Amino acid sequence: MANRLCRPPSAEELRSGAAQVVQRGSNEAQPSVTLAAGHGNKRASTFQFDAVWGPDAPQEAVYADAVADLVCQAVQGYSCTVMCYGQTGSGKTHTMLGLIQQALADIYGRAAAANGSVACSYLELYNEEMSDLLANDSAVKVAMLDDGKNGPAVLKGLSVHSVTCCDEALALLERGTDRRQTASTLLNSSSSRSHAVFIVTIQTSELNPAGQVVQRHGKLHMVDLAGSESAGRSGAEGQQASEAGNINRSLSTLGRVITALTSQQAHIPYRDSKLTRLLRDSLGGTAQTCIIATAAPTVQCWEETASTLRYAQQARGISNRPQVHATTQAASSQEVQQMQQKMEQLSAVTLELELQRVRAEAAHAAAQRAEQRALEYEEQLGQERQQAARWQQEAERWRHEHDELVKQLDQQQQQQAASALEDSVHLQQVAIIEAEVEGLKGQLRRQDATIKRLQGENRAFERQHELEGQVEHLQRQLQAAQENDQPNPKRARAVQLLGNTRR
Ligand SMILES: Nc1ncnc2c1ncn2[C@@H]1O[C@H](COP(=O)(O)OP(=O)(O)OP(=O)(O)O)[C@@H](O)[C@H]1O
C-alpha cells in the first residue's frame, strides 16, 4: 500500500552542501529505504516498502509500478485512491501532476476499449472548507453528506465534467490546478496550501455471458495533500501560519487514523477532520489505495522525513476490502447487437493498446536496469569520494607534521645562535677576569715585597729602640758612677758598650 519516492536535491540544497541522508536499499526483492543518522541522537533506521524509487527515477517508472494497476481496477469498477504524502517541498504536487497526466492517457485507452465514458471533478480542501476547482461559480461551497454508511464520501455541490478525450481532461486539470491555493514559503516557492483531489469517474458497459448489460462505476481519486511544515523553517506568518496550522492538524488526524487502523483500535477518529472523513473509504474502506510517501534528501529535513517514512511504513498494514461498484440489467436484442459491433471495433484498439503496454513495460524494465546501474556507479563514486577524503586527511596530517618539524628546526637554530653569542661574551668576560686576576697578583707581589721591607724596617727599628734603651741605661749608670767618682768595673763595661753602640 505504501511506496516512497525521494526527489533530487534542489539547487539550494546542493549549494548548502548539506549531507544527503536518504538512501535506497540495494535489495530489489525487498525494497527499503535507509535514513542515515542525523545530528545529535538521531539514529539511522531502515523502512520497508512495496516499491522504492530513487531521485532519478522517471515518472513513467512510478506510474508503471504504483498506479497502472489501480487505473485498471478503476476501469473494472473499483474505487481507487493514489495519495501523495510528505513534508512541504518534498515533491508531492510534482509527482501527482505527472501521475494524473499518465493516468488520464491510460484511462482513455482502457475506457474506450471497455465501451466507457469518463468524467472529471476537482476538489480542494482549504482551511477545513471544501470548494470546487472546476466550478463556474467559485463562491459555491461543496458539502460532505454523512449518510451514516461506510463507503465513498458523498459530495454535494461538486461539479462533474464529462470529457470525451484525454486533452479535454488535461485542460480541466490545468484549469483547476491554476485555481488552487498556493504560496511561496522558504521551503517551496510554490507550496500547496490546500489538499486537492482530482477525481476521475469511469463508467463502462459490457455484455456478460448471460447476455446482460453490466455497468461498472469506477473512480480514481488522485490526492495531493498539502505538506506538513514547521513554521520556523517555512517562515510562515499571519495567514500562512494559520493555513499551516490547519494543514498540520488535518495531517496529524490522518496519522492517528493510520495508527488506529493498524493497531486494530475499536474507534477510528475519521470524524476528527474533514480530510479523514473525505478519505474514509480509501483508508480501511472499500477502495484500493496506494500511498506514495515523498521525501527530501538532506539532513535538515531528517525529522520530517523520519516521521513520513514511519507513517508510510505503518500504512502498509492497513487492509481495505475492495468492492466492485456495478449494476447488471437485462439487455434488449438491439442493445446486444450494438454492443457486439462495438466490441468488435474495439478489439483492434485493444490489441494496439496491449502492444503499447508491452512496449512500455520493456522501456520501463530498461529504465530500471539503467537506474540500478546508476545506483551502483553512485555507490562506487561514494566509496571513491570517501577514499579521496581519507587521503586528503592523511595529506593534511603530513603537511601539519612537516610544518611542525620545520618550526622545531627553526627554534633549534635560533637557540644555537643565541648560545654561540652567549659563549663568545662569556669568553671575553673570562679574559677580562683573568687579566684582573693577573693585575691583582702583581699588586699582591708588590704588597708582599712592601710588607717584607716594612718587616725588615720594623725589626731594625725595634733593634734600634732596644739599643737606645740600653744606651739610656748605660748613660744613667755612667752618670751615677761619675757622681760617685769611684772606679767601677760596671761603669767601664758600660762605657765600652756605649762606645760600640755609637760606632
Ligand atoms: N522528482 C522530482 N524531480 C525533479 N524536481 C522535483 C521532483 N520532485 C519535486 N521537485 C521539485 O521540487 C520543488 C517542490 O516540489 P513540490 O511543489 O511538488 O513539493 P510539495 O511536496 O508539493 O510541497 P508542498 O507541500 O509545499 O506543496 C518543485 O520545484 C519541484 O519541481
Ligand SMILES: [Mg+2]
Ligand atoms: Mg504541493
